[in-house]
Structure formats: C-alpha cells, structure tokens
Amino acid sequence: MSIIIYAEKCTACGQCVEVCPFGVLRLEGEVLVVDEGCNLCGACVEVCPEGALAVPEAEAPAPRPGVPPDGVWVFAEQRQGRLAPVALELLGEARRLAEALGVKVAAVLLGDGVEHLAPALLAAGANKVYLAEDPALADFCEGPYTSALTEIARRFQPEIILAGATYLGRAFIPQVAAALKTGLTADCTAFAIDEDKRLLLQTRPAFGGNIMATIITPRTYPQMATARPGVFKRLPQAASGEGQVIRVELNSLASPQSRFVRTVEEIKERLPLAEAEVIVAGGRGLKEARHFALLEELAELLGGAVGATRGAVDAGWISYAHQIGQTGKTVSPKLYIAVGISGASQHVVGMQSSDFIVARWPTWGW
Numbered sequence: 001m002s003i004i005i006y007a008e009k010c011t012a013c014g015q016c017v018e019v020c021p022f023g024v025l026r027l028e029g030e031v032l033v034v035d036e037g038c039n040l041c042g043a044c045v046e047v048c049p050e051g052a053l054a055v056p057e058a059e060a061p062a063p064r065p066g067v068p069p070d071g072v073w074v075f076a077e078q079r080q081g082r083l084a085p086v087a088l089e090l091l092g093e094a095r096r097l098a099e100a101l102g103v104k105v106a107a108v109l110l111g112d113g114v115e116h117l118a119p120a121l122l123a124a125g126a127n128k129v130y131l132a133e134d135p136a137l138a139d140f141c142e143g144p145y146t147s148a149l150t151e152i153a154r155r156f157q158p159e160i161i162l163a164g165a166t167y168l169g170r171a172f173i174p175q176v177a178a179a180l181k182t183g184l185t186a187d188c189t190a191f192a193i194d195e196d197k198r199l200l201l202q203t204r205p206a207f208g209g210n211i212m213a214t215i216i217t218p219r220t221y222p223q224m225a226t227a228r229p230g231v232f233k234r235l236p237q238a239a240s241g242e243g244q245v246i247r248v249e250l251n252s253l254a255s256p257q258s259r260f261v262r263t264v265e266e267i268k269e270r271l272p273l274a275e276a277e278v279i280v281a282g283g284r285g286l287k288e289a290r291h292f293a294l295l296e297e298l299a300e301l302l303g304g305a306v307g308a309t310r311g312a313v314d315a316g317w318i319s320y321a322h323q324i325g326q327t328g329k330t331v332s333p334k335l336y337i338a339v340g341i342s343g344a345s346q347h348v349v350g351m352q353s354s355d356f357i358v359a360r361w362p363t364w365g366w
C-alpha cells in the first residue's frame with residue numbers, strides 16, 4: 001500500500017518529491033510516481049498545496065479469507081514449568097481488550113510436560129488454551145519457539161497477539177512477527193481498542209521517554225505487541241476457570257541454531273521489586289549512599305523492597321538491580337513511597353501503575 005495520488009489535482013510542483021524522507025517519490029515529466037518503499041509517513045501530504053495526496057484510511061487488517069478471526073492471544077511464557085507473572089497480567093488485559101472487540105481470549109502454551117499450567121491460564125482469563133508440547137520446546141530456544149508460535153498463529157488466525165517484553169519474549173517475538181510479515185510494537189505500557197476500526201492502540205514511551213506514542217498496525221495481520229512485566233494487572237478475581245485446552249500437533253519445528261546448555265539462576269533480591277506490594281524508592285535527593293539505610297529500614301518495617309532512580313544508581317549509591325524506570329524495572333506495588341525523587345518521565349514510566357504514590361509535592365514532576 002502506498003500514498004494516494006489524485007492526478008487531476010497534481011500540478012507537478014515537486015514539493016512532495018523534495019520532502020519525501022525515503023526518496024520514493026519522483027516526477028516523470030508532469031506525472032508523479034511512487035516507487036516501492038512508501039511507508040505512509042505523510043510528509044508529502046503535509047506539503048502538497050493542492051491537496052493532491054492522501055494517506056489511505058487506517059482500517060482493521062483482514063485475516064486469511066475464509067478463516068474466522070480468533071480473538072486476542074497471549075503467549076503464556078513459562079520456564080521450567082513455572083508461568084511468568086507477565087503472562088497472567090496480560091491475560092487480565094487481554095480480557096478487557098477482547099470484551100471491547102466482542103471476541104474470546106486464548107493463551108498459547110509451549111513446552112514439554114506443561115499441561116498442568118493450563119488451569120492457571122483459564123483462571124487468569126483465558127477462554128481456551130492452545131497447548132503444543134514437544135521435547136524441542138522443553139527449554140527455550142528461539143528457532144523452535146518461533147516456528148511453533150508462527151505455525152499456530154497461521155492455523156488459527158488471532159486478531160491480536162500479546163507477549164511479555166521479557167528476555168525470552170524479546171528474543172523470539174520479533175522473529176514471529178517477521179515470519180508472519182506483520183508489525184510489532186515493543187515495550188507497550190498501555191493498550192486500548194478503536195472499536196470502529198477494530199484496531200489495537202499500542203502506547204509506549206518514545207524519544208527517550210519524553211513522549212508517549214500511540215501506535216497502530218492497520219495494514220498487517222495479526223496486530224502484535226509486547227508489554228513490560230508489572231505494567232498490567234491480573235484479573236481482580238479469578239475467572240471461572242472453565243474453557244478448552246486445545247492440543248496442537250505441530251507439523252515441523254525449526255532446528256535450533258543455538259543449543260540449550262543449562263539454566264543459571266539469577267542473583268535474587270531479598271524481595272523482588274516486581275513482586276513487592278510496598279516499595280520505598282530513593283533518588284538523588286538522598287544526597288549520600290548511607291541514607292539509603294533509612295529507606296531499607298522503612299522498607300523492612302513495611303515488608304517492602306527498596307527501589308531507586310537512575311540518578312541514585314549512577315551515583316553508585318545502590319545497585320542497578322534496584323533501578324525503576326524506562327531502563328530499569330517496571331513495578332506496580334500497592335504503595336510507592338518516593339524519597340528525593342523528582343519524578344522524571346523516564347522514572348515515572350516504570351512505576352505509574354502503583355495504586356498509591358506518596359511523593360513530595362510540588363517537587364514531583366508529574
């Protein structure tokens with residue numbers, strides 16, 4: 001698809017040719033021609049004095065003809081038989097999106113000997129679970145996971161696929177999007193539905209976190225996005241837990257280009273930030289590393305964890321494992337106490353889902 005040219009209005013003034021950032025517009029005599037590679041940025045539309053150019057209307061992308069669309073899917077990430085919390089969070093969000101679209105929610109579970117995880121996915125909001133088991137899926141390797149999810153998506157045609165922006169999701173979900181020849185918006189922090197056009201509105205920080213951009217993928221199918229762990233909430237109450245488990249026999253799995261050797265447990269924080277219901281976070285306003293001891297004492301009393309801004313981490317007062325924000329962790333505790341923190345957008349994006357935020361006003365830059 002490319003820009004629309006109303007030839008009868010075009011005066012061949014050439015202004016659009018000059019501004020096209022991709023160099024795909026040219027004049028052949030008096031005729032404006034669009035070459036391959038137009039990405040519909042609209043720069044030409046803005047400069048055309050005659051209104052001779054237009055971006056085609058965004059509309060919902062279509063599934064394969066004859067195959068009914070299969071609703072909103074969540075990739076149910078598991079490792080060593082344990083579900084990643086982000087899968088359950090995304091099922092809660094998928095339920096909300098599916099209700100707006102009037103469709104069902106499905107979880108896609110890949111692994112070997114993982115059927116026992118299906119009830120938890122149904123309770124977290126899935127109406128059905130696609131289950132593919134194979135020894136090659138026992139431990140994560142990009143090749144087999146990519147071909148499994150791609151094959152299942154081609155067969156059942158979801159409208160939307162959501163996955164966690166975890167190490168695992170970041171490693172293979174872009175490859176699935178490429179195989180399906182569709183778009184992917186990474187690291188989203190909010191979703192909504194344009195009900196008229198059935199489009200997924202995918203919001204994420206852009207330009208270093210200074211603005212929030214809402215992105216649509218209106219011309220390719222399915223619509224795919226990843227979201228950071230801790231951004232979305234699980235369903236407040238467990239769903240009925242009823243639903244189908246559909247076992248999918250895969251035709252072929254790509255042989256892995258990498259080889260799984262072993263899993264190394266990461267160094268554990270006393271209480272992982274992502275799980276803490278109370279977080280006491282400190283910033284540059286603490287002035288010195290030793291003042292973090294005060295936050296640790298308070299966090300201990302409240303049964304919580306200590307977070308930090310990049311400012312405090314860069315100052316060497318606390319380790320990177322505690323950093324919250326765009327380049328740190330995303331958290332959603334019940335209570336977030338910000339001490340000596342200015343509330344820069346890059347920090348706020350990592351903790352804005354907290355239920356209650358205690359911060360010094362008007363210092364907090366929100």
Ligand SMILES: Cc1cc2nc3c(=O)[nH]c(=O)nc-3n(C[C@H](O)[C@H](O)[C@H](O)COP(=O)(O)OP(=O)(O)OC[C@H]3O[C@@H](n4cnc5c(N)ncnc54)[C@H](O)[C@@H]3O)c2cc1C
Binds near residue numbers: 347
């Ligand atoms: C690409 C990019 C990514 C980034 N990623 C992150 C990220 O993941 N996380 C993150 O946090 N930042 C991130 N940043 C940095 C971010 O822009 C801010 O610089 C940082 O969050 C500021 O940290 P701060 O609030 O500790 O420091 P400051 O902005 O310096 O704020 C210190 C605050 O302490 C207050 N204060 C001073 N004295 C006292 C006192 N005695 N009592 C109480 N309050 C006091 C001040 O009034 C001020 O509000 C990123 C920046 C960029 C460009």
